Amino acid sequence: MMKFKLLLLLAVLPLSMLLLSCTSGKEKPYKVSRIAMDTLVSITVYARSEEKAEKAMDNAFKELNRLSDLLNFFSETSEVALINRSAGVSPVKVSKETFEVIEKALSVAEDTGGAFDITIGAVSSLWDFHKKTLPDPELLKKSLKSVGYKNIVLDKEHSTVYLKKKGMKIDLGAIAKGYGADKAVAVLKNNGIRSGLVSVAGDIKTFGAKPDGSSWRIGIKNPRPQSEGEELIAVLSLGNNAVSTSGDYERFFIKDGIRYHHILDPSTGYPASGCRSVSIITKEGVYTDAFSTAVFILGSERGMEVMRKIGLEGMIIDDEGNISTTEGMKGAVELVRKH
Amino acid sequence: MRLNSSGSTKTTFADKLVLLFFIALSLSSFFFVNEVLPQGSEVRIEVAGELKYTLPLSDDRIISVEGPMGTTIIEVKNKRVRVVKSPCPNKICLHQDWIERGAVVCLPNKVLVTITGPQQKKEIDGITG
Numbered sequence: 187m188m189k190f191k192l193l194l195l196l197a198v199l200p201l202s203m204l205l206l207s208c209t210s211g212k213e214k215p216y217k218v219s220r221i222a223m224d225t226l227v228s229i230t231v232y233a234r235s236e237e238k239a240e241k242a243m244d245n246a247f248k249e250l251n252r253l254s255d256l257l258n259f260f261s262e263t264s265e266v267a268l269i270n271r272s273a274g275v276s277p278v279k280v281s282k283e284t285f286e287v288i289e290k291a292l293s294v295a296e297d298t299g300g301a302f303d304i305t306i307g308a309v310s311s312l313w314d315f316h317k318k319t320l321p322d323p324e325l326l327k328k329s330l331k332s333v334g335y336k337n338i339v340l341d342k343e344h345s346t347v348y349l350k351k352k353g354m355k356i357d358l359g360a361i362a363k364g365y366g367a368d369k370a371v372a373v374l375k376n377n378g379i380r381s382g383l384v385s386v387a388g389d390i391k392t393f394g395a396k397p398d399g400s401s402w403r404i405g406i407k408n409p410r411p412q413s414e415g416e417e418l419i420a421v422l423s424l425g426n427n428a429v430s431t432s433g434d435y436e437r438f439f440i441k442d443g444i445r446y447h448h449i450l451d452p453s454t455g456y457p458a459s460g461c462r463s464v465s466i467i468t469k470e471g472v473y474t475d476a477f478s479t480a481v482f483i484l485g486s487e488r489g490m491e492v493m494r495k496i497g498l499e500g501m502i503i504d505d506e507g508n509i510s511t512t513e514g515m516k517g518a519v520e521l522v523r524k525h
Numbered sequence: 526m527r528l529n530s531s532g533s534t535k536t537t538f539a540d541k542l543v544l545l546f547f548i549a550l551s552l553s554s555f556f557f558v559n560e561v562l563p564q565g566s567e568v569r570i571e572v573a574g575e576l577k578y579t580l581p582l583s584d585d586r587i588i589s590v591e592g593p594m595g596t597t598i599i600e601v602k603n604k605r606v607r608v609v610k611s612p613c614p615n616k617i618c619l620h621q622d623w624i625e626r627g628a629v630v631c632l633p634n635k636v637l638v639t640i641t642g643p644q645q646k647k648e649i650d651g652i653t654g
Contacts, residue, residue: 220637221574221632224632225632388653390653402650402651404649404652405652406652406654417652431653465654
């Protein structure tokens with residue numbers, strides 16, 4: 187009898203010890219959403235204590251607010267506004283962050299034959315998607331002359347940016363949020379967080395695996411939901427990566443049966459046609475953000491070519507609802523709805 | 526336990542170990558239960574980065590908060606949340622209608638309403654698009 191009890195103990199004691207060890211020191215998820223960079227930002231981290239999680243997330247939000255002060259197109263005191271006011275007048279000395287974003291934006295412009303162009307600012311400021319009115323065609327044509335990334339002069343040694351032509355305006359709206367996600371993740375890591383997710387309005391960067399070893403599950407929005415419960419079209423498994431999606435459903439209005447959305451083609455000044463949504467996956471958010479816009483503008487066919495050439499993974503939903511994915515995406519993406 | 530010749534019981538070493546095991550098990554189950562049982566989902570309402578209310582999602586009610594532009598009215602009903610009235614110009618928060626998870630945000634009036642709750646294994650961690 188005693189032998190039996192001892193055996194029983196030997197069998198179950200490790201189990202209870204395991205339960206104790208699993209639960210008391212386990213990392214738990216903490217999630218905070220706040221308004222930052224003029225949009226909704228959500229941060230999730232796994233940490234052993236609430237204090238550690240909150241401190242890390244607070245510092246990440248501080249970093250996003252600092253970047254927003256530098257990069258915001260709509261703020262008169264940002265470095266971007268200063269660069270735009272000095273167009274055709276003089277170079278402007280900027281922070282290393284502003285310089286880095288512009289430098290990376292120019293590399294994407296080169297890689298995409300100018301489909302991605304931050305000098306779209308002069309044209310984008312003519313569009314008002316809330317008032318649902320089209321810009322004056324003459325004014326648009328005139329402003330289009332101020333668009334051209336080749337007229338941006340960067341001086342790395344002096345950390346200056348110069349827009350050659352008067353009236354030129356840079357708008358970092360299609361790259362800054364992804365850059366922000368990268369920087370926020372760097373802050374979380376510096377604060378000792380080993381696993382987390384930063385989402386800046388849908389520009390998402392993840393790092394580390396969850397404590398149970400599973401990867402992050404990211405939903406891709408359905409561009410044309412017909413009813414409630416059709417919010418997502420696919421679910422993506424993500425490890426140490428970033429993902430961004432550009433869609434024609436984010437800011438738009440429909441006039442005379444035509445959908446006018448916010449992704450403007452720098453060659454025409456009008457919304458790009460050919461895609462409903464483009465999702466890009468790669469290591470850095472700064473590139474997923476910029477390339478999702480660029481590929482959207484290029485359209486399904488040319489977009490896929492660029493993705494293959496550069497080695498980006500992604501998914502394109504064209505204007506008829508056909509879904510194309512790159513080879514590397516297969517297996518990581520689970521379609522939850524037919525389109 | 527072992528019955529001795531006089532019929533009384535005597536605690537053996539194994540009995541003590543059994544007792545120890547049950548203490549350990551009850552302690553561990555306390556942590557374990559805390560870990561796996563779902564906690565109630567909550568609605569958090571923040572204005573200009575400041576937390577104003579934390580409410581259970583299961584209680585239906587209507588709440589007003591003051592933002593820089595005026596009053597935003599929020600409704601909690603049937604475990605869903607929506608903005609009913611907002612002084613903002615574009616009414617994007619109103620058009621978002623009922624949400625069961627995630628957040629409704631009104632940038633002009635700096636109002637943020639989020640639903641927080643226990644994460645399920647298969648739940649989505651983020652949404653892109």
